[in-house]
Amino acid sequence: MDRVLIRELKEYVGKKVTLRGWVHRVRELGGISFVVLRDRSGMAQLVFQGAVDFGVETVLAATGPIQANEKAPEGLEMVVERVEIMAAAAGDLPVPINQDPERIGLEAILDHRMLSLRNPKIRSIFTLQSAINQYFGEYLRSQDFTEIKTSKLIGSGTEGGTGLFEVEYFETKVYLAQSPQFYKQALISSGMERVFEIGAAYRAEKHDTPRHLNEYVSLDVEMAFIESEEDLMDLESGILTYIFEKIRENHQPILDQWNATVPTAEQVAKAPRLPHEEAKKIASDRVGHRLFEINPEAERVICDWSMEQFGVDLVFINEFPRKKRPFYTFPRGLKTMSFDLIFRGLEITTGGRRINEYPMLLETLPRFGLTEEGLGGYTDIFKYGCPPHGGFAIGLERLTQKILGLNNVKEASLFPRDRKRIKP
């Protein structure tokens, strides 16, 4: 008998079907066993006469008629007539699958990642993340962007050489890319004009905080023929509006499960755009002492301020000083045409217009201790005609974290890597 998914059961009341899935819970009551079966689409109650000889996480195929029972989840249950054990499960599960993940603890969740992902609430994080990737790409393709896949093995760093992981590459050494920056620029200048990449990025930084990963997924965007960072903030607002709307449309049950909401289109449109100096002042006022940079505390209080002032916890900060940004950032006097986006107290994006004028680039390099030769072909992009352009990157795990209200960004990475964690 062909398998039916649990979400389709309401079409089969009074009919006999086969379900397949994992045993989520077993309860015996008055000579009857109630088994909750879990498949990719949901959970359903199976009713067995007498005790059952299998435990949680066993994979079953169960066949029987579907009947209404107002006490069962979704009001339906299967009266099992035939059961096949497709795969047995040992009884010594190192982490519980059928409990609220809050009761497990992050270390245990990550140590036993191969199993903790079976927890439906934990798994839902990654169903949502898959959707974010989908909507990010859908929106950009609708705006004529081309998806690119660039090498993650590079001869030298894009941000000055610090924080790079070294790779033994045959007779030489290369590094894991911190960002696809140079490649994005080559590609907008190739005539693609508008590109995006969903790819891994690596930072060999020794931090161990709830906001950092040493390997993360970067949602990268680059666009030609812009005037300034304003065009980029407009584009990012468009992307986020689309992602949020689509999540609300298609994944409300996941939001409900996490007691989460996403900003509305109206809210995103109201996100303020604060020059860096002004943002520092607002944050300093709030915390009661002078802040010299937008540190994590400042990110939180600025979002609080924005929520009070504009009803949205999404804030663009632009006009960062030159010395706080990479060499390729386009200047505006002593400031730059750059921006960050802070969402619910956490920076989720850095971006800006890039230097596209070859003479300006040549003048800038020595100030950052760089040479044309050291950048291995990078400057050719600009020597031979490169339009004004810019871009940004959204951290996928941070965006996921902030949408669902997770405490730690590691919860939003399938297999997070930090200084101590390299498995599973």
Place this chain on the structure above:
Amino acid sequence: MDRVLIRELKEYVGKKVTLRGWVHRVRELGGISFVVLRDRSGMAQLVFQGAVDFGVETVLAATGPIQANEKAPEGLEMVVERVEIMAAAAGDLPVPINQDPERIGLEAILDHRMLSLRNPKIRSIFTLQSAINQYFGEYLRSQDFTEIKTSKLIGSGTEGGTGLFEVEYFETKVYLAQSPQFYKQALISSGMERVFEIGAAYRAEKHDTPRHLNEYVSLDVEMAFIESEEDLMDLESGILTYIFEKIRENHQPILDQWNATVPTAEQVAKAPRLPHEEAKKIASDRVGHRLFEINPEAERVICDWSMEQFGVDLVFINEFPRKKRPFYTFPRGLKTMSFDLIFRGLEITTGGRRINEYPMLLETLPRFGLTEEGLGGYTDIFKYGCPPHGGFAIGLERLTQKILGLNNVKEASLFPRDRKRIKP
């Protein structure tokens, strides 16, 4: 004046517009300069009175009325009234942009990748590749698959430890993943049941052939509740049919430019499924001597044979012997439930059903010199209930190469990595 794209020009005949793009070609004739401008959407002729003071690859904004001229490309041209140089280009281009790439040579194309991507024919390879990624994801999402992003930094190899690049990771060493195999298995077993990943894969193999890359993009698929590799070959046929149909629908001009075609749905449906033994026999007959494996020569002649017999150069080969497949391959007697897919003479996919039964896995490990401990948590997937499942991976660059008829797989990688090439 707002910018108009070249592909929109036919809507603007008799009207004044602004175009932006790169100077593709300049020709002076009888006191008039004919300039071909290139933007992301196409090429258009600009007409200037007298000589122009810019060369190829200069980025321009040109304004003027659009008029019909049957001698111009697409029958339209702009009579330029005002021109703005947005970015100058040096005159010593190291590779020509406006010539047939066949006249340039692969080494020069790759050495000057930042510039050679501007060649419209070369660039079109990656427009098509972007579309392949899109259609791959679209089809799988329509079949209830979830997209995953797994770590590329792993504690040990999935295929036995050879061919791995080593990474200095703080106080320890890790490796670049050859495939997301273990992670895919954990995720189908998490209850997602159906997952796909578009991600980088690394092989530290010292080959330098037209069919190998040391870093490539792997289109990975894994699915639970299958019976055998037949289900997987069905799924891959569905994916390829969708990709080919969509390419024909949306990218015929790129196919035409490369004088390429894609198999029809009817052709894909006719792709034969040959047991490994039989494939060896057919290949041996064709080459006139006994072949002991399906080597590159055999891949070519088997596709020739299939083209003659079934009118399609797409061949599934299944039932590989156990010793030719990784430890996790599900056995069928002395053979395995595994398969390769050969397309136009090149293997583009390897896949199969995996061992999901814990006792069978424990029995298999020592035969491959492996231990449960050495696999760091991997076997937990199976110890606690894992359904029958399998999957496969398609090499994105190989698929792109074979669709367009490129000679070398490196042509289908934006920034290819081989033993000697690590930049740009």
